[in-house]
Amino acid sequence: MTDFFGDIAPIRYEGPDSRNEFAFRHYDADAVIAGKTMREHLRFAVAYWHSFAWEGGDPFGGRTFDRPWYPQDTMEAMRVKADAAFEMFRILGAPYFCWHDLDVRPEGASFAESRDRLFEWVDYVQPKMKETGVKCLWGTANMFTHKRFMSGAATNPDPDVFAYAAATVKSCIDATHRLGGENYVLWGGREGYETLLNTDMGRERQHYGRFLQMVVEYAKKIGFAGTILIEPKPQEPSKHQYDYDVGTIYGFLKDFGLEGEVKLNIEQGHAILAGHSFEHELHLARQLGILGSIDMNRNDYQSGWDTDQFPNNVPEVALAYYEILKNGGLGTGGTNFDAKVRRQSIDPEDLILSHVGGMDVCAAGLKAAAAMLKDGELEKALTERYAGWDGEAAKTMLSGDLEQAAARVEAENLDPQPRSGRQERLENLVNRYVG
Amino acid sequence: MTDFFGDIAPIRYEGPDSRNEFAFRHYDADAVIAGKTMREHLRFAVAYWHSFAWEGGDPFGGRTFDRPWYPQDTMEAMRVKADAAFEMFRILGAPYFCWHDLDVRPEGASFAESRDRLFEWVDYVQPKMKETGVKCLWGTANMFTHKRFMSGAATNPDPDVFAYAAATVKSCIDATHRLGGENYVLWGGREGYETLLNTDMGRERQHYGRFLQMVVEYAKKIGFAGTILIEPKPQEPSKHQYDYDVGTIYGFLKDFGLEGEVKLNIEQGHAILAGHSFEHELHLARQLGILGSIDMNRNDYQSGWDTDQFPNNVPEVALAYYEILKNGGLGTGGTNFDAKVRRQSIDPEDLILSHVGGMDVCAAGLKAAAAMLKDGELEKALTERYAGWDGEAAKTMLSGDLEQAAARVEAENLDPQPRSGRQERLENLVNRYVG
Amino acid sequence: MTDFFGDIAPIRYEGPDSRNEFAFRHYDADAVIAGKTMREHLRFAVAYWHSFAWEGGDPFGGRTFDRPWYPQDTMEAMRVKADAAFEMFRILGAPYFCWHDLDVRPEGASFAESRDRLFEWVDYVQPKMKETGVKCLWGTANMFTHKRFMSGAATNPDPDVFAYAAATVKSCIDATHRLGGENYVLWGGREGYETLLNTDMGRERQHYGRFLQMVVEYAKKIGFAGTILIEPKPQEPSKHQYDYDVGTIYGFLKDFGLEGEVKLNIEQGHAILAGHSFEHELHLARQLGILGSIDMNRNDYQSGWDTDQFPNNVPEVALAYYEILKNGGLGTGGTNFDAKVRRQSIDPEDLILSHVGGMDVCAAGLKAAAAMLKDGELEKALTERYAGWDGEAAKTMLSGDLEQAAARVEAENLDPQPRSGRQERLENLVNRYVG
Amino acid sequence: MTDFFGDIAPIRYEGPDSRNEFAFRHYDADAVIAGKTMREHLRFAVAYWHSFAWEGGDPFGGRTFDRPWYPQDTMEAMRVKADAAFEMFRILGAPYFCWHDLDVRPEGASFAESRDRLFEWVDYVQPKMKETGVKCLWGTANMFTHKRFMSGAATNPDPDVFAYAAATVKSCIDATHRLGGENYVLWGGREGYETLLNTDMGRERQHYGRFLQMVVEYAKKIGFAGTILIEPKPQEPSKHQYDYDVGTIYGFLKDFGLEGEVKLNIEQGHAILAGHSFEHELHLARQLGILGSIDMNRNDYQSGWDTDQFPNNVPEVALAYYEILKNGGLGTGGTNFDAKVRRQSIDPEDLILSHVGGMDVCAAGLKAAAAMLKDGELEKALTERYAGWDGEAAKTMLSGDLEQAAARVEAENLDPQPRSGRQERLENLVNRYVG
Ligand SMILES: [Co+2]
Ligand SMILES: [Co+2]
Ligand SMILES: [Co+2]
Ligand SMILES: [Co+2]
Ligand SMILES: [Co+2]
Ligand SMILES: [Co+2]
Ligand SMILES: [Co+2]
Ligand SMILES: [Co+2]
Structure with missing residues (x-):
């Protein structure tokens, strides 16, 4: 194991009055509320990308972090990173993690090598999962970072990129399946446009719909029992993204006969960027029967880009879990932190404590939501x-x-x-x- | 006739070099481009409400205008207002007008009286329409001003309000039909919510969908051959409106089997408030087969409320008509100015010249769009x-x-x-x- | 006294566990924290305008409320309204109120009559103030509703309007002085522009600066010992307002030598509309030495117009009071609720309970802020x-x-x-x- | 010379009807309007950073461009890049360029080496400038990319970073002076905060003001006759930046006695991000006497991050030059394109033609503005x-x-x-x- 996190001990529940920043004040994993343990309700997941792959850059600045697994371009780095990741999962007591292919291993010189490296990572982490009990909430393919995807993946004007995207998603579903992942997510950051002047939305929408059908069919074929999820976001990196919000995706799914096959992974920050409250998107998805999972990371209300911050406002979080409780929970879904520490938060402690704070805010929100629902006055x-x-x-x-x-x-x-x-x-x- | 507009003569086309502000520099109604006259392409309509019913108030200020038809609470005022309106249509050479029931006549003491007054207005303007050749592009019901609709019309928690809305829409379709209106529009400013805490979106959405089905069925029954149109808007007056944008409405129509029955009236300003460019909404509606008509009034990009300003940017307008030309035109739809002069523009000349400017900007945009399409380089x-x-x-x-x-x-x-x-x-x- | 509020008894503190919605759970007026009673820290004020003059209209709808003092155009209505207002102050235990001239009495046929009516209101409420102990936090002039101010008050292109504004402010300072008001506020909703095309910002800025100097000089001359306050707001009703935000006003005050004479009344909602957090504006004003008073009403983060809602988020409010405590309090300033119930909240109970909720949220925020400051870890x-x-x-x-x-x-x-x-x-x- | 741009010939003016995309339709450098040549009015500058240093990355994607000077970490790459840059300046007929230290050369292992490398670049380009006649409009220091500046440069909590910033700016002014630069610009992307919780704005503001005084004093001491410019921007990368907008900076300059020493470089995109129109910021700066130079790159109105796009809307640009003409021109300032091609615009032709289009839009706007001013109706x-x-x-x-x-x-x-x-x-x- 790495000693990246030094002697930080596993985080324990100490109750609301604790002044120990390395303790939970609300998240008591085994405590039962509304008929389930908090662990079962919240199903927390840590995201590999923000915590382990992102190096602290932003559009105006470069790397600020210093990690033992840098540079991330070797398979040895893959292992050092995985060791640190599982150490953090253990410290946090997080039951799940989520990943993109590009987070977990460097690309190879060919598609085949990239895929093989992905499976090598699968082989590397499976024993760790067994040992720690940490499970895979979902996997996904990064089809937005490499320049081949600059004009879209499934919606690229070049059919070869569609094929490459198909191969990529296939490999990622395969990996998710091998890891026992409970869901598979698609987020289409480049499935959109920069300018309408060079775009045929009708054609791209058809390709996108067909792609999604093929994904669903393949998942069934291999016996993947998890849920296929789409994550809405209105814009950024693209000027406009096809998966704008819950209402838009619903119409898209209906058009391709997928409203019974695909659910949504809803992110608080993306809801806000689309002009909606988080609870609005959850409520609407619940009513439409397509609420699947959540990315519990807020956006600054006044920053027009995706800030992916840890949640810190209990009243807001409570309204989100109120919708989730009314939905009967999230099924195979969970509470993923698609959240990153600020680029000035450069210490290993920051990585741990940001998650501790986020988990605690969620736990406090859940408790409040459960009490509201039980008392029943709002209903x-x-x-x-x-x-x-x-x-x-x-x-x-x-x-x-x-x-x-x-x-x-x-x-x-x-x-x-x-x-x-x-x-x-x-x-x-x-x-x-x-x- | 009223002498409200004094001796303003009908506006004529004088060509691009004219310095006469009471002349068109681009709109030459009978000139043919792309196989049709500009009149046939543009199908301009003046909106009764902004120009004749609105008194210049805003959330922080009262009436600034002074019109011969104030106060608007008598049937005599109805006639003075109608006289002025038709005089303006004549001066502008506008082929169409649009109206809400509440714009054209004061409400009565009962629903029956309100309806009778609406038909009295119909009787009053029919001879004028015949005389001037000005036609009705569309009619619509104002179901947002009166306090009975404060919590919604079709989506009101009180079924009696749903009934009242049904009666209101019926009377307005009847009036539109009698006037030979070419479309009927629904805009649901109160079909939304102020707070999710008191709202069941699922239930309201079902009522709304059923209401729309009933409207479509009734229009068919009476032989109304026009198009039924919904106008999207994301918010204001409500915190959230169900007819958020084109993508959202598409899913809604699909759910109620109405995607072949109902088209959209898309407003530039509402597109912007929803985070989209106007051409985006037109392009998407075109690709989905639901582009019906347009409200050609811009929103200030930096004011977060509906500013309903006359269009003044030719490059933007050109991209809109480019989409419309690719759609094969607007069918029964047209170019409605859902636009109001600023509340400081208190003179009768302002009413005329704002429309002249708007018509000219549209004409210039149409010419540019037609030339682009003809040259074909973009395609x-x-x-x-x-x-x-x-x-x-x-x-x-x-x-x-x-x-x-x-x-x-x-x-x-x-x-x-x-x-x-x-x-x-x-x-x-x-x-x-x-x- | 009116029986408008029926038998609602004065609101009492019952502690955090109370389930009585007509009780405070946090606001215990006489409880001492950080060396002062909560009453002294918070200095709550009720705004006459939103609660008693506003009738429930919005840009798309008319009056929804039904009050015994409607229509508000007689001096008898002035008295009925004042009776109800003081009854509400008493029920709430609010130590202060705030007012515009136009809120409290109808305009007269001439300036002189308007001014006399204002003083008649002063005479009417002075005994009530004595009897109840309720005091005037601040007065202000409404120079935005009447059409004479449509193009500005002090910044109007017509010098006669400047004169009218001078007379108006003089009468309002006089009234405030007679009432023992502790501050006088200026908010320049029309001191801005709709379009730069007809605006000379340089000239208008000079007039505005000189006007403010004249106000300060007059207040000194009559021995008004209160603070002169400006309230920033970036836009709405105007496209741009000169009092954009704290930073902008600071430069303006420096230019006219007023940075030691005038302080700011900062509204949470206006901070948000300007792209700032509330605590940012408070922090900056504190550091610049111009923090005077607050309007404690939030804006919906996603509605681009002034929603003037009661505060309901304790974590946000706590950060505001943290700045205020670090400022050594607000001096003559206070916590004004420039907040209105939603237009669907039509019952008298809604008026009371919205204030109860707002006061309680502020009290909870203050307690948290005081504890944070006392513990000192953040500092x-x-x-x-x-x-x-x-x-x-x-x-x-x-x-x-x-x-x-x-x-x-x-x-x-x-x-x-x-x-x-x-x-x-x-x-x-x-x-x-x-x- | 490099053959990066192949056989693209210098761009010539061919008049409005030209259909040659490699020609100007409006920019006729030697044509005289309003008493000066267009070259003298517009004073176009190309920005080194976007066109030569940026590699096409965005927050969700990596490099898309492929340039002969990649990787940019050697002094040989410095030369290849400079060769290509000057070739582009020559093709465009651009009279000026602008630069940051980090754009033009890689950092060294120590400050001294970094500085020496900067001067080595100066030595390398001076002969090119002489040969081509291309001049330096302004230089500036990149104090936002390196992690040492992550918490600010002059406003960093660590005084050593303040010192490092001082050394950096000194070296960049020295280099600008040696190049005969006509202005020196400061843009404080990290002079702001991510969270108020760890920020003392009062203290940081004092440091920032003192830093600026030191810069002004140093420029005077060495006889730098150019203008010192600050560039406003409200946020991004920081949550809040101290140089928010024109109004805010004015108050800041007044506080430190610099309103006569420092002018502003105003960017269209940053004006928009601050909630202002570009012409508003220009008008205000003109009236306050601090309009210095412009960055003529637009922001997408609906993308909440800095999109730095080439201008493409003539009506908007015309209003900007109208303000500039009323200002009597820009003095030592100019029209800098702080604009980048979209990351999908990967061809060398895209670099050239984006500038050609931008220059032409500015020229068309200037012509319109000059005609408006000459005709005088607006005035x-x-x-x-x-x-x-x-x-x-x-x-x-x-x-x-x-x-x-x-x-x-x-x-x-x-x-x-x-x-x-x-x-x-x-x-x-x-x-x-x-x-
Ligand atoms: Co995100
Ligand atoms: Co996410
Ligand atoms: Co509108
Ligand atoms: Co409309
Ligand atoms: Co407000
Ligand atoms: Co206020
Ligand atoms: Co920029
Ligand atoms: Co710039």
């Missing part, structure tokens, strides 16, 4: 507000036609009076649990 | 970029499976090389036509 | 981070020149190494107090 | 709008006090009536020149 208010629709007359109206509905207005000289929406009272109610 | 670049997909191998790949595509990568040791996207060259090309 | 981290600057060498460098500083780099072959910024650890630390 | 409308302020009564009022102004309102029973702001008419007027 009761909702039920009462729509009670009129539970009556027979309303049901009859819905199954009737426009003239019938209109006729009643005149027959009864209807003059419906507004009732208070009580927004502030409901906000106060929520604050009982998080304030 | 040629597009065709070349995707040429690879026209080959048999690409088609075979699309009808094959993931493994077959992947197998070729290894068999041929594919290493696809990027080709320039040429964005700046294409931008330069466009500037040949508009710069 | 300690800050001190350590800048410790290098406390040494003699650093001070010498600052008083030296560029060459001397540069020479040391070579002489010592300096290669400064980065130290972690520890952002996540500090965020975790803050969450100990609010999470 | 005339402005003069008339403010005419009231030219009278004696208005001047007397401004030099009087609040009571005097107020007294006149009552004495004359003033009731000022609004006059139309004529926004749309003025927009139409502008469109005569650009539409």
